[in-house]
Amino acid sequence: MDLIRMKGVHKRYKNGVTAIHDLDLKIAKGDFVFIIGSTGCGKSTLIKMLYREEKPTSGKIIVGGIDVAKLRNGKVYKLRRKLGVVFQDFKLLNRSTVYENVAFALEVFGLPKSEIHSKVIKTLELVGLKHKAKNYPTELSGGEQQRVAIARAIVNGPKLLICDEPTGNLDESTSMEIMAVLEAINEMGTTLIMVTHDTEIVDKMKKRVILLDSGRIVKDYEKGTYRHESI
Amino acid sequence: MKAFRILTRNIRDAFKSVFRNFSLSLASISCITITLIVVALAIILSENVNNFATLVEKDVTIVVFLDRDITEEEISDVEDSINILDNVESVTFQDKMSISKEMMESSAVFENILGNYTEEENPIQDTFLVKVNEIEHIKKTADQIKEIDKVSVVKYGEGMVEQLVSIFDIVKKVSIGMVVALIIVTAFLISNTIKITIFSRKREIEIMRLVGASNINIKIPFLFEGLFLGMFGSIIPILATVYGYVALYNGFNGQLFSPFIQLIKPEPFIYIISIILLVIGILVGMFGSWRAVKKHLKI
Numbered sequence: 342m343d344l345i346r347m348k349g350v351h352k353r354y355k356n357g358v359t360a361i362h363d364l365d366l367k368i369a370k371g372d373f374v375f376i377i378g379s380t381g382c383g384k385s386t387l388i389k390m391l392y393r394e395e396k397p398t399s400g401k402i403i404v405g406g407i408d409v410a411k412l413r414n415g416k417v418y419k420l421r422r423k424l425g426v427v428f429q430d431f432k433l434l435n436r437s438t439v440y441e442n443v444a445f446a447l448e449v450f451g452l453p454k455s456e457i458h459s460k461v462i463k464t465l466e467l468v469g470l471k472h473k474a475k476n477y478p479t480e481l482s483g484g485e486q487q488r489v490a491i492a493r494a495i496v497n498g499p500k501l502l503i504c505d506e507p508t509g510n511l512d513e514s515t516s517m518e519i520m521a522v523l524e525a526i527n528e529m530g531t532t533l534i535m536v537t538h539d540t541e542i543v544d545k546m547k548k549r550v551i552l553l554d555s556g557r558i559v560k561d562y563e564k565g566t567y568r569h570e571s572i
Numbered sequence: 573m574k575a576f577r578i579l580t581r582n583i584r585d586a587f588k589s590v591f592r593n594f595s596l597s598l599a600s601i602s603c604i605t606i607t608l609i610v611v612a613l614a615i616i617l618s619e620n621v622n623n624f625a626t627l628v629e630k631d632v633t634i635v636v637f638l639d640r641d642i643t644e645e646e647i648s649d650v651e652d653s654i655n656i657l658d659n660v661e662s663v664t665f666q667d668k669m670s671i672s673k674e675m676m677e678s679s680a681v682f683e684n685i686l687g688n689y690t691e692e693e694n695p696i697q698d699t700f701l702v703k704v705n706e707i708e709h710i711k712k713t714a715d716q717i718k719e720i721d722k723v724s725v726v727k728y729g730e731g732m733v734e735q736l737v738s739i740f741d742i743v744k745k746v747s748i749g750m751v752v753a754l755i756i757v758t759a760f761l762i763s764n765t766i767k768i769t770i771f772s773r774k775r776e777i778e779i780m781r782l783v784g785a786s787n788i789n790i791k792i793p794f795l796f797e798g799l800f801l802g803m804f805g806s807i808i809p810i811l812a813t814v815y816g817y818v819a820l821y822n823g824f825n826g827q828l829f830s831p832f833i834q835l836i837k838p839e840p841f842i843y844i845i846s847i848i849l850l851v852i853g854i855l856v857g858m859f860g861s862w863r864a865v866k867k868h869l870k871i
Contacts, residue, residue, distance in 0.1 A: 417781070417788070418784045418785060418786040421781065432778070445779070445780075445783060446784070448581055449784060449789050451574040451577050451788075452576040454577075493783065494764075497783075571736075
């Protein structure tokens with residue numbers, strides 16, 4: 342069963358740059374996929390279209406049964422509730438505590454306080470940050486901040502987790518910690534798509550690797566590594 | 573239950589963020605405060621002018637002099653004919669004997685002159701004092717009364733009344749226009765101030781969208797925040813109105829320069845203005861937030 346289906350997707354920005362050329366892609370439920378490629382190859386555009394930050398110029402994108410290309414602005418929240426997104430710069434609210442940052446994602450659903458509490462604590466435990474619940478993001482290390490961002494992205498149990506260079510700002514050992522957390526999440530059944538430049542990580546994880554070049558998929562390996570590529 | 577939970581959370585968060593972004597909130601609050609003070613002054617001024625105008629208008633009376641040979645029956649006929657006119661509020665009859673008695677009591681000169689006449693020779697005429705509902709139409713009413721049989725002369729201070737009417741009319745229109753213009757200007761001013769406040773929280777809105785908050789979910793906390801800003805912004809203007817107006821009223825003994833110009837009594841006037849200020853503050857704050865946050869939702 343495919344969670345994501347892209348067919349004939351084309352993206353041309355208003356400034357005339359074409360980021361994605363006629364792209365077809367299928368990602369199965371429970372997959373762990375790396376998207377790699379040089380800067381400007383269209384990686385970011387590709388995943389931005391998945392969570393409807395960008396709209397394709399033409400083509401069809403289905404994510405978890407939702408026709409993303411046809412989704413109106415006012416309905417984007419319906420898609421966003423089914424997936425989580427993690428960024429390189431964490432995007433945390435610095436004036437809210439770790440607990441509040443994670444709870445934020447549940448509060449918009451109007452869940453009862455007790456349910457929010459138990460889910461947040463459980464998720465913080467999963468990423469190993471239960472003891473920092475009352476701290477503010479600025480008091481945490483980069484790796485810890487990223488784990489908070491991951492907790493926020495998965496707290497409502499999404500089917501899909503999209504990670505845009507989640508280890509881009511972190512050192513090697515911290516990156517591996519993050520990858521361990523992500524792998525654990527994937528093993529629980531969440532489909533995971535990760536854009537990265539980090540060759541070490543891709544080589545160690547041995548997951549599906551999709552190589553993009555100039556907006557086209559040039560290679561797609563099951564259990565691939567970065568070393569195959571001369572980029 | 574779910575809607576209630578979302579609502580209470582929104583109110584709590586809005587309250588929190590007023591204080592978390594205190595410096596910018598303070599900018600919005602002081603903007604609301606300053607403009608509401610000006611609005612309060614404009615309302616107090618225009619209401620007092622209106623009040624004065626109404627008092628003067630109430631005093632304007634049409635005096636209807638009746639023919640000397642009028643019989644009692646005819647007098648009641650005339651009264652009926654006046655009463656059925658649209659614009660007539662009240663009709664009071666004064667017979668010539670009571671008028672002359674009143675005049676003789678009021679001064680020795682009148683007493684001398686009028687004392688020389690017997691009851692039958694009394695030079696004073698029976699009169700009706702007619703008060704009208706709408707002073708703007710006093711001329712028409714006076715003309716209609718003039719047509720009635722047995723009415724000899726009709727007086728209402730022609731010329732002077734028309735001038736007063738037109739002056740008050742202008743003052744009323746100008747003051748209403750001023751208040752409305754001020755409210756509109758305030759709304760946009762506050763909207764821009766709140767825009768700056770919200771611009772600094774673009775990230776917050778972006779994250780809210782990211783975690784699946786619907787547009788309405790995002791707007792509501794900001795609306796409540798605007799409501800709180802408006803509420804806080806109206807505190808000082810309300811206090812200034814309540815204490816300031818009472819002090820002014822007491823300081824002038826309820827009248828400005830002469831007993832002719834009466835100020836409006838502080839109660840319930842100040843409370844009505846307070847409510848108006850609070851409502852304007854809240855509406856303008858909410859409008860400002862709505863306008864400002866709308867811009868960031870067009871992604």
